[in-house]
Amino acid sequence: MPYEVKVEGRFAAAHALRGYGGSCERLHGHSFNVVVVAEAAGLDEIGMALDFRELDARLSGVLDVMDHQNLNELAAFSDRNATAENIASFVYEQLAPKLEPLGAKLRRVTVEESPKYAASFVPDV
Numbered sequence: 232m233p234y235e236v237k238v239e240g241r242f243a244a245a246h247a248l249r250g251y252g253g254s255c256e257r258l259h260g261h262s263f264n265v266v267v268v269a270e271a272a273g274l275d276e277i278g279m280a281l282d283f284r285e286l287d288a289r290l291s292g293v294l295d296v297m298d299h300q301n302l303n304e305l306a307a308f309s310d311r312n313a314t315a316e317n318i319a320s321f322v323y324e325q326l327a328p329k330l331e332p333l334g335a336k337l338r339r340v341t342v343e344e345s346p347k348y349a350a351s352f353v354p355d356v
């Protein structure tokens with residue numbers, strides 16, 4: 232698929248990494264930045280592969296579930312740590328099906344805890 236479209240979203244949340252054995256095991260917060268990349272096979276009649284706003288709205292719907300939450304208390308993270316990696320795979324699981332009706336495919340979800348630290352989920356093709 233020759234076209235890629237990127238949209239960013241944000242949410243603020245707390246987490247505590249169980250079993251980490253360091254300061255991140257204590258409850259603390261981040262302003263998470265989430266970057267998603269979707270691909271599409273072609274352009275529509277006005278030259279768009281995927282409307283940024285359509286992708287943005289669907290991403291926001293997924294991130295709203297986590298915004299201003301203690302992630303450890305959400306069912307999605309009851310049996311897996313709310314690490315950047317697991318947040319990325321959770322966003323992928325929730326968002327990918329929402330893009331299928333738009334004719335687009337989610338290719339990458341990157342969760343940035345800070346400007347220095349980020350992890351991505353990239354599904355096998």
Ligand SMILES: [Zn+2]
Binds near residue numbers: 246259260344
């Ligand atoms: Zn953290």
